[in-house]
Amino acid sequence: MAIEHERFDNFDHLEPIPYQYGIVVTGCTMVAFFALNRFVYYMGPPKHVAVKDSWKWRNLFGSWFHALIIGSWDISCFLMFPDMVVDLVGYHDMYSYTMIAVTTGYFFYDFVDIVISGRTRTSWEVLLHHVVVAGTFFYNLILCRCIAYTAVALLAEVNSFFLHSRKLMQMLQIRFDAPLYRLNVYLNLLSFILCRFIPLIWIIYGMLMWYYRVEPSYLIILSLDLFVMWVVNIVLFWRLLTNDIIRPTKTKSPAPKQQNGLEITANNNKSHEKLNYNCNGSYANHNSCSRDHINISDYQLRDKLINNHVSNGFKPKLS
Structure with a gap:
């Protein structure tokens, strides 16, 4: 069985990236997103957004901006460094490592932003998500391990771009039947399947194949994380399908x-x-x-x- 395990090219020989670099990038990213938050605050919300929703607008805009940056960055990782798919456990490079440090910093920032805004009770599920995800990402940064697997998980940010765009357009009161909104609906559902469900299957496959290369405790935590993510994503996908496809089809507008x-x-x-x-x-x-x-x-x-x-x-x- 040990012979079977060695029938692939691994990158365990690579020199690990100093974790101090990851900590610095994470901290700088937090500062950068707080600065973006203040900039959007001084710019003020659009006229269609109520004053009481100004914080929601700033927070959602920050999430949308993060998804735009990280989603594009993540795709470029696989295009520029195709070797990363050979060994998702041991492979790492400075480009991908920096991306994970940036997204970890964003999750820490968003956690703090929600807490200081007094929305802990209403956003507890988001806080729980950030603790689990950011904690796992930060652990990978410190050990410089599973960097490529983290990049696979971050493919979800491609879908998050369309997911947050949907909410922003709703706040801007763009009509449900507007061409731009309808286009986003279909891209949102398509990217949900390609960038959320398929990467989760990919990660599960890797856990079954290379479980012996990670600590048992890490494997247990990752298994719990994946279970939660599957439940959350299935529920979210069904809600999107119901609200954007099934319900509008059943309740078409009457003739003039x-x-x-x-x-x-x-x-x-x-x-x-x-x-x-x-x-x-x-x-x-x-x-x-x-x-x-x-x-x-x-x-x-x-x-x-x-x-x-x-x-x-x-x-x-x-x-």
Whole structure:
């Protein structure tokens, strides 16, 4: 069995990268993301983002920026250093090592940002994720081990770019049926399969093949991490599939209706819209029409369109 284990080219002979370098890069990355956070704060949120959501906008923008940088960086690692797939346990290079130090610094930053913002209770699952992931990554940096496997895990950031783009577009109130949003929907689902599920399968295969090259305690922790990631990713993928594909297909918008010479269109998605108007007075006195309850999402009519209809004597009531 030992002979079978040696039937591959390993890179255990490579000189390890000093862990001090990884610590410095991790710390500098934390400072850089805090600086980015302050920059976005002073720039202010877009006009479509409510003031109460300004922190959410800054945090989400930082996550999106991290996914853009690390996702592109990670792909370039495999293109520039194809030998890393030969030995995902022992292989390492300065380029990939630096990338992992940068992403570790980001996770530490995001953890601190959530805590100091007072959102520990509402974001506990994110904090747990950061502790597990950043802890494992930092351990790999110190030992300079499993660097290539960490790069495989970071392929998930390619999908995170589209995942965060989806949320940013929702905050910017981009219509659900807009071409850009729909394109992101399909790229998000496709990259979810290619960059989350397949890398997880790849890592499990490596654990079964090269388990003897890592410490048993590390193998146990990694197994628990993978179990959690599988559960989280399956649930997340199903939610995305339901909200972006299945539900819109079942609740298509009705054909435009003509009333009083006006063409009225509305999304018939009951889970996203609840629009009620209660108007008193005559048609001529449209100023007496008061809006009792409005809860508008990306899929509803804009206030401007509705106000135009009311001013022309039309009293809409959707529920």
